[in-house]
Amino acid sequence: MTELLLWPFVAGLVLTGIHVYFGLHVLARKVVFVDLSLAQVAALGLAVAILAGHPVQSDAAYWYAFAFAIAGAVLVALVRPYEGALQQEAVIGIVYAVSAALGVLVLDRAPQGAEHIKQLLVGTILTVTPQEVAGLAALYAGIGAFHLLLRRPVMQASFRPQDMPHGLLLLWDALFYASFALVVTSSVRVAGVLLVFCYLIVPAALAGLMATGFVARLLLGWVLGAALTAAGLVASWIWDLPTGPAVVTAFGTAMALAALAFAARRLTLRRSALLASAAAALAGALLLAFPQMDQPWLDAIETAVPPLQTAFLTAGERATREETLVSITRAREELTRLRALEQDVRWSKVEMDSEKAERLRQYLAGKSELSAGDALVLRHLHGKARTRQRYVLGLPLLAIGVWGLWAQLRRRAS
């Protein structure tokens, strides 16, 4: 695990370092989507580079992407003084949409690059090399040092722009967005658009909820970014998931949990009763109306309390279910063993003549089909149980929910 995930993790730390810092600025400036917009302009630059005959991984392509991103950054900076007449977010959105469309037009002339531009979205953080990480770290250390040296005007331009003369503001904005464009162009190449956006916004936003002051938020954001990277990578390993999207989901989950925690803090007993009643009424009504539809809440309860799975079956059905489960378990064990053997034969770790190997392949196919049939039996029994639960569970649930709602609303009225 460590061999494969070490460098993606280090890359995640490097990305956290610079992006949380820029994220705090971006949130203060209220230009959340500037990152997606500049990434899209960079992708347009990449498409133009491909059209000009440069391979997508070449240095020339990188500089094309950077030049385009700088142009986008300057455009965004130029709009700020006219914020009253034209919102900066509107320009950011327009830049995004138009550069995405231009990208399609350009790639229509150079179709060999289309796949690589698509790959930019998800990125390839799993296959990042130590050289790439070192390059990013050096670049971001330089940009960090630049911002540290000039921290006073840079901070002022983001957090107290009203105290700055217009001409000076334009200059510092242009410098800010230019360095940001450099960061976005470089990060997206390694981690993909989606992941880079998460590194920028999620830790900074979470830190904003939990801490005050720039330095405290920055430190907390770094800790959160590192922890969420680790969580995403471990989840990707344990549950066998594509790495980039798994880390993005880890960031999303953290944000959702934080939102739930904040919502729970504002929840009174009455509100929870109202919510619970509404949920019960909805669940009951759905079970009553469409018993065969997916009922994830009921599935979850049945998983937590296994006796419930058989409570609505007859004795005969229970026996069938038991037999089917045993047969599925046995088939799964056998399939796992035989598949491993088939793999060994394929990789010539185990010798087997071709006729026997073909028979093994066919046996596996047949056995999986039988096992799939067993799964259908379980589904059928599950459907039968649902039909019975329709009235026994659905009706009381609906009644309790409606009664709860009615009682709450009457209390509010009185």
Next chain:
Amino acid sequence: MLAALAAAASLPVQAQPQRLLVITTSPDLKSLVEAVGGDRVEVESLGQPEQDPHSIEVKPAQLVRMKQAAMLVKVGLDHEPWLARLPAVSGPVVDASAAVPLLQTETPRLRTERKAHTHAYGNTHYWLDPKNAWPMSASILAALAGLSPADRATFEARRSAFLSRLEERLTAWSVALAPYRGARIVVVHDSWSYFAERFGFKIVAAAEPNPGVPPSPRELAALLDRLRGSNVRILIADPHSDPSLVRQIADKGGIKAVTLLPSGRDYVALFEENVQRLSQALKSEQ
């Protein structure tokens, strides 16, 4: 053969009625239609070799041409999901897969479990076996002859001339790849099953178990682990494969990556190029 030559030679002398406009979804099919139809047809392909055949954006001019077309030739199965959104062609629609013996046709339910190619009706890259040009060109011939019965003999002659040239080249390709028969290879995308079957290679694994979705770390680790203890020396990549994934497998698995072309403007030249690239890569690894 002589009759075929005579028929081919007599072609230019014939009066030239209007040529049949045929639209194909891929350049490989275009090449085959031209091989059969010769100068009696004008063929346009909606897709280019460099494009992803699964997601092609059709342009207005192509739509106009489709309306004028006498017939459409498609790869079929579920290779061109975008085709369903286009207006129907007035003439016949030829499904080139109709008479082709397909590979990996297990039911999708089975395949989701085995994580093989996710096409629902079998692996769709059947044109990558040159032998499949026989049934494919037969379907094309039948449709063209239906549209222009007077030219049937010409079409038949052109087809057999093309197939005998292909047969000759196929023998040469088989000879070139014969020393490596039985070699085990890893592919990035599961598009080389037909090619491997024809030339006697064994595909042991696909790096992207689900096409288009990068492998999870565990899948990648398992593949690299398998590679280190094996005699597999070649990884076949497609032009649009993720370069960093290809590089990582090649470096850490200690194998050589070679990019083969899944599609080309000239059917015969496509195989010439692929056979040359593959035999060179295999030779350097021996």
